[in-house]
Amino acid sequence: MTPTLDFDFRASARRTLQLEQQALGALIPRLNGDFDQACRLLLACRGRVVVTGMGKSGHIGGKLAATLASTGTPAFFVHPGEASHGDLGMITRGDVVIALSNSGETGEVTALLPLLKRLGTPLISLTGRPASTLARHADAHLDTGVEREACPLDLAPTASTTAALAMGDALAVALLEARGFTAEEFALSHPGGSLGRRLLLKVGDLMHQGKRLPTVPLGSPLRDALLEITRQGLGFTCVVDEDGRLSGVYTDGDLRRTLDQHNDLSQLKVDDVMTRPGKRIGPEVLAAEAVRVMEDNRITALAVVDDAGRPVGALHMHDLLASGVI
Known part of the structure; x- marks a missing residue:
């Protein structure tokens, strides 16, 4: 076999993507009562969702289990070959099993059917053949069949695995929406990533406080x-009243306006030129919300105040950048 270096690679890629696009479009009219039943079974599950599949279907199953687990549906993947050699003990009566097999006749997967029936464990199948063994024995069957694979030999799993992947995503998102799953809940299962940092960090975790808090009376x-602005290097200072409450802020931007409007700065007091009441935020607010406030108001820093309106910290856009929130 000799590779052709002047082969039309882009034409091949277009053909592949068009075939897979068609395969995905064909799934929509097949959504029926079995999809609703599958969702109800998963929502009613009091144990774990156990996903299984062999070969390429197994890889798709692993991704489905990971997606479910990260969006509020506890799930894990069990290799069907290992299941017949002890790992079947991972499946209990309170679980729901999702099995993937394009043919619906994969021996390692169909071998699990007797035990699942004995346990009374609900089974959801994703296959390309509604008349297959796996489909017929499932409590809910999702048809992920394709007219042909993107592989020009119609052999390598390509369009069929894409269809199964998309159907799995459809299940996961439907469950997510039905549960009212929030961004904060999503972040709890992703604490190490940038998304988790963005959603879990609070203003109080990042703000400058104590001696680093710029303040003048x-x-x-x-x-x-x-x-004070120069000393702290945050581009602004809080201005507080005699009770320590925030009356306003004076910023680098205020200084530019002051220079435009006044020839003599020596007699000015900060009260005369500060911004009242000044943008502020609470320490318990998510850092992501602070980003929105800064962007909406085109500012780079915020005073952080307690419930009584007293400054307890200062937050700068650089702090958000350094923490990975943006």
Whole structure:
């Protein structure tokens, strides 16, 4: 076999993508009562969802189990070959099994049917043949059949695995929506990734506080406010009243406006030129919300205040960048 270096690779890719696109489109009219039944079985599951499949179907099954587990449906993958040699003990009466097999006749998978029936474990099958053994013995069957594989020999699992993958995603998303699964719940299962950081970190986790909190009292000369901004390097300072509550903020942007409007800065007090009441946020607010507030108001820093309106911290866009929130 001699590879052809001047082969039309893009034409081949277009053909593959068109065939797989057609395969996905053909799934939509096949959604019927069995899909509803599959979702009800999964929602009613009091144990775990056990996904199984052999070969390429097994790889798709592993991805389905991972997607379910990360979106609120506890799930894991069991290799059907290993199941017949002890791993079948992982399946209990309270579980639901999802089995994938394009032919519906994969021996390692159909060998599990007697035990599942004995346990009374509900079975959901994804196959390309509604009349197959696996489909006929399932409590809900999802037809993922394709007219032909994208492989020009019509042999290598390509369009069929894409169809099974998409049907698995459809199941997972339907369950996610039915449960009212939130972004915060999603982040709890992804604490190590950037998504988890974005969704779980709170303003209080990132803010500057204590001696790093830029603050001047009302009535301070503008010069003092400028020195505080320079000293802390956050681009602004909080201005507080005699009770320690935030009255306003003075920022780098305010300084530019002050220079445009006043020739003599020496007699100005910060009260005269500060922004009232100043954008603020609470320490318990998610850092992702702080990003939105900054972007909406085109600012780079926020005062962080407690319930009484007293500054407890300062948050800068750089802190959000450094933490991976954005």
